[in-house]
Amino acid sequence: MTFALIKERKSPPDRRVVFSPEHLAEAQLAFPEAKFIVESSDIRIFPDEAYEKMGFEVTDDVSGADVMIGVKEVPVDALIPNKKYFFFSHTIKKQPYNRKLLLAMLEKNIELYDHETIVRKTGSRLIGFGRYAGLVGAYNGFRALGLRDKLYTLPKVETLADLNEVKSELDKITIPNIKILLSGTGKVAHGAREILDHLEIKEVSDALYLTSEFTEPVYCMIDVMEYNKRSDGKVGDKYKFYKDPTGYESNFMPYAKVTDYFIAGHFYGNNAPYLFTREDAKHPDFRINLIADVSCDIDGPVASTIRPSTIADPFYGYDPKTEKEVAFDAKDAITVMAVDNLPCELPKDASEGFGEAFIEHVLPAFFNNDEREILKRAKITQEGKLTRRFSYLQDYVDGK
Numbered sequence: 001m002t003f004a005l006i007k008e009r010k011s012p013p014d015r016r017v018v019f020s021p022e023h024l025a026e027a028q029l030a031f032p033e034a035k036f037i038v039e040s041s042d043i044r045i046f047p048d049e050a051y052e053k054m055g056f057e058v059t060d061d062v063s064g065a066d067v068m069i070g071v072k073e074v075p076v077d078a079l080i081p082n083k084k085y086f087f088f089s090h091t092i093k094k095q096p097y098n099r100k101l102l103l104a105m106l107e108k109n110i111e112l113y114d115h116e117t118i119v120r121k122t123g124s125r126l127i128g129f130g131r132y133a134g135l136v137g138a139y140n141g142f143r144a145l146g147l148r149d150k151l152y153t154l155p156k157v158e159t160l161a162d163l164n165e166v167k168s169e170l171d172k173i174t175i176p177n178i179k180i181l182l183s184g185t186g187k188v189a190h191g192a193r194e195i196l197d198h199l200e201i202k203e204v205s206d207a208l209y210l211t212s213e214f215t216e217p218v219y220c221m222i223d224v225m226e227y228n229k230r231s232d233g234k235v236g237d238k239y240k241f242y243k244d245p246t247g248y249e250s251n252f253m254p255y256a257k258v259t260d261y262f263i264a265g266h267f268y269g270n271n272a273p274y275l276f277t278r279e280d281a282k283h284p285d286f287r288i289n290l291i292a293d294v295s296c297d298i299d300g301p302v303a304s305t306i307r308p309s310t311i312a313d314p315f316y317g318y319d320p321k322t323e324k325e326v327a328f329d330a331k332d333a334i335t336v337m338a339v340d341n342l343p344c345e346l347p348k349d350a351s352e353g354f355g356e357a358f359i360e361h362v363l364p365a366f367f368n369n370d371e372r373e374i375l376k377r378a379k380i381t382q383e384g385k386l387t388r389r390f391s392y393l394q395d396y397v398d399g400k
C-alpha cells in the first residue's frame with residue numbers, strides 16, 4: 001500500500017503537514033510493508049530536500065498512491081478519483097461552503113476519512129491540533145496584554161522557529177498581578193495551561209479564586225459543571241449536559257466578576273447556555289478586559305467574539321456599551337484575540353505532534369485489519385455513498 005503526503009493547495013497557504021521527515025522515517029520503520037511518497041511542495045514547513053535526505057521519493061505526480069494524506073481541504077479539481085483521502089474536510093457540521101467538496105468526493109468514488117472523525121469508541125477525538133491552538137492562543141493573549149498596557153513586547157509566534165523559542169520569549173517577561181480564568185479541560189485547555197505553567201503562574205482552586213485576591217498572578221481552570229448550573233439548583237451531570245443542556249443556565253458571571261484575563265478553551269455544544277451575553281458584559285461588575293478566545297465561536301457563547309481575527313491582525317476591541325468593535329487598546333474595551341487558525345503559527349511543532357498521533361492511532365489500522373475500528377468509524381464516504389454513521393449528511397448532500 002502506498003501513502004502519499006500531499007501538497008496543501010488551500011489559500012491562504014498552510015505550512016503544516018501530517019508527517020515531518022523524521023516522523024515519516026519512523027512510520028517507515030514501524031510499517032516496512034508500506035511505501036511512502038511525498039508530493040513536492042514549496043510551502044510546506046519542511047523542504048522537499050529534508051524528505052529526500054531521509055530516502056523518500058519526492059515527486060509532482062502522486063497519482064500512483066492509494067492513500068492521500070493532507071491537512072486542509074483539497075480543491076475539487078485536485079481530487080484524484082478512486083483514492084482514500086485523509087484531511088480536515090469541514091463537512092460534518094454541514095458547512096455550506098464545503099458541500100461541493102463532499103459532492104465531488106462522492107462523484108469521484110473517493111473514500112473520505114476526516115481527521116476530525118478519527119475517534120475512540122466513546123467519540124472522543126484521537127488526533128488534532130488542539131494543544132498547539134491552546135499554546136499559541138494563551139501566548140497571544142499575553143502578547144496583547146503587553147502591547148495594550150505597555151508592559152513588555154513579545155514577538156509574534158509565526159516569527160519564531162518553534163515552541164522552545166516561544167517559551168524562551170516568555171522567560172523574558174514579568175506578568176503583572178492579574179487573575180486568569182481558563183475554561184475547558186481538553187486539548188486546547190491543556191495547551192494553554194502549559195503556557196501558564198511555564199510562566200510559573202500559580203494555579204488556585206475555584207473556591208479560592210472566587211473569594212480571594214492575591215499578591216501574585218494566579219489562574220483557575222474550570223469545566224462545564226463550574227460555568228453552568230442546573231436551574232433547579234440540583235447537582236448537574238456533565239455527561240447528561242453534553243447530551244441535552246436544557247434545564248441548565250450559565251454560572252459564568254461569578255467568575256467574570258473576579259477575572260482580568262479569560263482564556264476560552266472549552267468546546268461549545270449546540271443549545272448550551274452562553275457563557276456570557278452582551279447584556280452580561282454591560283454589568284458594572286464585569287471585570288474581564290482581555291480574552292483569548294481559542295474556542296472561537298462567533299457571536300455566541302463568548303459575546304465579545306463578534307468576528308474571527310487573523311494571524312496578520314490578531315487583536316480587536318469590543319465595546320460592551322455600544323456592542324461594537326473598537327481599537328484593541330481603546331479605553332474600557334475588552335481586548336479580544338480570536339484567531340481561528342492558531343496552530344498555523346507553530347507549523348513545525350504542530351506537524352510533529354500530529355504525525356506522532358497519526359503513527360500511533362491511524363497507520364496500524366491499515367495493517368491489523370482495523371481491529372480497533374478506527375477506519376470504520378472515521379470513514380465518511382464509500383462507493384459513491386455516505387457511510388451509515390454519516391448518513392445524517394444526506395439532506396446536506398441533496399441540497400435540502
Ligand SMILES: NC(=O)c1ccc[n+]([C@@H]2O[C@H](COP(=O)([O-])OP(=O)(O)OC[C@H]3O[C@@H](n4cnc5c(N)ncnc54)[C@H](O)[C@@H]3O)[C@@H](O)[C@H]2O)c1
Pocket residue numbers: 125128129130131133184185186187188189223224241242243265266267268269270293294295296338339340341342343
Ligand atoms: N482557534 C483555533 O485555531 C482552534 C484550533 C483548534 C481547536 N479549536 C476549538 O477549541 C475548542 C476545544 O477544542 P479541544 O481540542 O480542546 O476539544 P476537546 O474535545 O479536547 O475538549 C473539549 C472540552 O470542552 C468541554 N465541553 C463542553 N461542552 C462539551 C460538549 N457538549 N461536548 C464535548 N465537550 C464539551 C469538555 O469538558 C472539555 O473540557 C473547539 O471548539 C475547537 O473547535 C480552535
